[in-house]
Amino acid sequence: MSGTEQRVAIVTGGSRGIGRAVSERLAADGQAVVVVYANNTAEAQATVAAITDTGGRALAVRADVADERAVHGAFDAAEAEFGGVDVVVNSAAIMVLGTVADLDLADLDRMHRTNIRGTFVVGQQAARRVRPGGAILNFSSSVRRASFPTYAAYSASKGAVEALTPVLAKELRGRDVTVNTVAPGPTATALFLDGKTEEQVAQLARANPMERLGDPADIAEVVSFLAGPGRWVNGQTVYANGGMV
Numbered sequence: 170m171s172g173t174e175q176r177v178a179i180v181t182g183g184s185r186g187i188g189r190a191v192s193e194r195l196a197a198d199g200q201a202v203v204v205v206y207a208n209n210t211a212e213a214q215a216t217v218a219a220i221t222d223t224g225g226r227a228l229a230v231r232a233d234v235a236d237e238r239a240v241h242g243a244f245d246a247a248e249a250e251f252g253g254v255d256v257v258v259n260s261a262a263i264m265v266l267g268t269v270a271d272l273d274l275a276d277l278d279r280m281h282r283t284n285i286r287g288t289f290v291v292g293q294q295a296a297r298r299v300r301p302g303g304a305i306l307n308f309s310s311s312v313r314r315a316s317f318p319t320y321a322a323y324s325a326s327k328g329a330v331e332a333l334t335p336v337l338a339k340e341l342r343g344r345d346v347t348v349n350t351v352a353p354g355p356t357a358t359a360l361f362l363d364g365k366t367e368e369q370v371a372q373l374a375r376a377n378p379m380e381r382l383g384d385p386a387d388i389a390e391v392v393s394f395l396a397g398p399g400r401w402v403n404g405q406t407v408y409a410n411g412g413m414v
Contacts, residue, residue, distance in 0.1 A: 182261030186358030190385030234287030354410025
């Protein structure tokens with residue numbers, strides 16, 4: 170890739186919450202963005218419109234991240250429309266809460282299919298197709314380290330993501346491609362807020378010394394750094410949580 174060629178990013182889960190903030194931030198950084206979404210076409214098109222209305226380039230592609238054929242097609246679309254792939258952000262995720270004793274195992278399987286298999290499938294295509302100078306960004310969660318009750322299955326899925334990242338970084342030795350994980354703390358998104366009481370939200374907001382929830386833009390700023398100038402950070406999990414232990 171020449172120094173003047175536009176970088177191209179694929180963002181899974183790119184139409185909502187943190188994923189949308191990441192899509193818009195990378196576009197603001199000058200990258201063309203492929204917004205990969207699961208079901209909500211209207212939200213995906215709204216994200217594309219928000220980017221193109223400000224002069225950016227974007228494309229929405231529907232794909233189940235756990236389906237290798239669909240993911241292959243999303244990468245094909247990025248290459249056909251924009252010429253290649255430089256940055257891949259794995260932000261698609263499902264979160265279902267429940268105690269180990271009571272969680273429906275169908276929810277466990279569904280969550281792990283998206284969070285673990287989906288990250289692996291997208292990472293597989295990224296490992297094959299990201300251009301030199303590129304970056305692969307996976308997503309974990311600070312609750313993986315906090316060990317909150319009812320988060321066991323979700324945390325386990327994110328622990329798998331954190332384990333995958335440094336291995337892939339080493340497998341890409343000599344390619345000039347970085348691989349990192351971003352682990353947000355409690356962030357004001359629909360995924361996080363769903364099913365929580367006001368008291369629970371307030372308690373989680375006080376879990377860090379900043380005494381507030383993260384904003385999706387806070388997380389997108391970290392992704393922007395790792396997807397661009399942060400070339401000496403590799404194989405790491407970066408906790409973006411306002412100081413939550």
